[in-house]
Amino acid sequence: MSTTPGKFCLVLHSHLPWLANHGRWPVGEEWLYQSWAASYLPVLRVLRTLADEGRTGLLTLGVTPVLAAQLDDPHCLNGMHHWLGNWQLRAHEAAMQRRHRTLGRREHHLATSALADFETHWRHGASPILRELIDAGTIELLGGPLAHPFQPLLDPRMRAFSLAEGLADAELRWSSRTAGIWAPECGFAPGMERGYQAAGVRHFMVDGPSLRGDTSLGRTVRDSDVVAFGRDLQVSYRVWSPKSGYPGHAAYRDFHTYDHDTGLKAARVTGRNVAGPDKAPYDPELAAAAVRRDVADFVDTVRRRLTSESERIGRPALVVAAFDTELYGHWWHEGPQWLEQVLRALPEAGVTIGTLDDARKEGYVGTPVDLRESSWGSGKDWRVWAGEQVADLVQLNDEVVATALETVDKARAAAKVPGEVELRDRVNDQLLREALLAVSSDWAFMVSKDSAAGYARDRAHLHAHATREIAEAVSSRQVARAQRLAAGWSMADNLFPGLDARRLPDNDSAVP
Known part of the structure; x- marks a missing residue:
């Protein structure tokens, strides 16, 4: 060959x-x-x-x-x-x-x-x-960025912080940058x-x-x-396309159809317009043959695409x-x-x-x-995360991030002692952690796609509430209450222990 x-x-x-x-x-x-x-x-x-x-x-x-x-x-x-x-x-x-x-x-x-x-x-x-x-x-x-925010809509300081913390988290876990x-x-x-x-x-x-x-x-x-x-959509869609992707082949196991007695998946796709009860039993040998055929087709697709694109660009x-x-x-x-x-x-x-x-x-x-502005969502623009259907979440995200940044900025400024090293503050850490969890891109996606939209809204509002609750305690100078709330919310999720609010960029140092 x-x-x-x-x-x-x-x-x-x-x-x-x-x-x-x-x-x-x-x-x-x-x-x-x-x-x-x-x-x-x-x-x-x-x-x-x-x-x-x-x-x-x-x-x-x-x-x-x-x-x-x-x-x-x-x-x-x-x-x-x-x-x-x-x-x-x-x-x-x-x-x-x-x-x-x-x-x-x-x-x-x-x-x-x-x-x-x-x-x-x-x-x-x-x-x-x-x-x-x-x-x-x-x-x-x-x-990637910590907590998976939709970055184009995120405050530049929080965007820079989320990315830096995500890269640090990866290096800590995998021992490589x-x-x-x-x-x-x-x-x-x-x-x-x-x-x-x-x-x-x-x-x-x-x-x-x-x-x-x-x-x-x-x-x-x-x-x-x-x-x-x-x-490359021409090659990628050969595998995963709603109309013609490999997983839709009649011989493959059907994702949506369950055997109600066992809770296991017993049927093959059979046909696009075949109802669940009418689908044929899954046959591993038929599926294996389909895999071999689709492997050969994909290899041929890649070879032809590489050849044609190489010829086109010289x-x-x-x-x-x-x-x-x-x-x-x-x-x-x-x-x-x-x-x-x-x-x-x-x-x-x-x-x-x-x-x-x-x-x-x-x-x-x-x-x-x-x-230019883009995504891999519907329309290849921002509509899934910024459209009318999720306008309330966009507003919520802006408010939560602004609350977290303002509160942390004031707390750090108040605690600053000239000539001394800034000590880590777990309350500030938790404020930023909860804000990032609130602005996860998943919540808007799930609402726009009507996929467990209620769960998504509940999660966004839960983390927004945590941010506001801690921020209110800090702003009212209830130090013990703020520490108690931050510890409780931290224990509830127990993730990203390395997040450090001292690394939050200053207002004049964030990169757009």
Whole structure:
């Protein structure tokens, strides 16, 4: 097989909002454990397997600070262990029933394998696994801003603080400084590239239309050295498209249809217009054949795209395909199988694969681009996070951030003693922590998409209330009450212990 010109980069973006101790079902920790069991466990198992074979530069993996915190959190680790054990028990009970025997045995095998994997590799969290993959050169990890805010709508000081704290959190967990980030929702506003450069970010992801559809090379943004890599929609949509993506094939396991007796998924997609009760039973052999066919199709798609783009621009081109990690396993049951086979098949077909960091260092960068306002949401603009449907949340976010910044500024100024080192103040830390949790981009997304909108509004208002409550105590000089409230709210979530309000930029030093 002849070598295909250019380079292919696969990027996976892993994110869930902070769910620990905020409900269980239908939205809450169950969401975390389902994604963990179906996606994070098998995807990292695939990467460990390929790393053991000495394969390097396989893909770029984004893990947001808020998800990384949950995958390392003792409460979540214990909850996940229980969840896997419960899955195994449910499968065992199903296998004891004649009409569910085949389904039960299949699920019991999956649950037992997942439980063994978790007990062997995950009991100290995800960070040791990710550090091993980094050290082996298997992956590049992308970090991101703390608590996943939609950055274009965030006060510049809070934006700079969130990014700096997110990068520090990643370095603490993974023992390495991430060169790139996955900006939450791929949200961008002109000027943010200066903030990225000041924070040491070398590259970030945008959606294809942000680069006017020309994603054949990374592009430096205006006069900065920061590179924006664009998602190639022609290749990415081959996998995940509402109308024609691979997961919709008739042979794959249906995500939406449950067997009500067992709570397990027993059906295959069968057809787009086939009702749940009428769907055919899942057949792993049919699914495996579909995986092989879709792997071959994807490899052919990438080869043709690299060839055509290289010819068009007159030099070796870059193709970047990017997806949510949760697609692989959670939404698309066979996704991890497909992923492993694709990562083997692409090099065998003469396609050079690598990470975004590889692509930047190897010169897959074109002329500067005047990047405009954008996201990877509906319309590729900001409507999901700034539209009329979430106008109240936009106002809430502005008020909460302003309250937190004003209160912390006054508290720090009052406590300042000339010539002495500023001491850490846990109350200030918690004010900023709660404000960042309140402005998570997930809440507006869930409201705009009418996906557990009530839960999303409740979460935004809960953290806004915590911010206001602590701020009121500080402003009224009730020191003991402020400390008690801050400690209580901190204990309720127990995340981002490294956040330090002393690192909040001054008014005159924040980068736009």
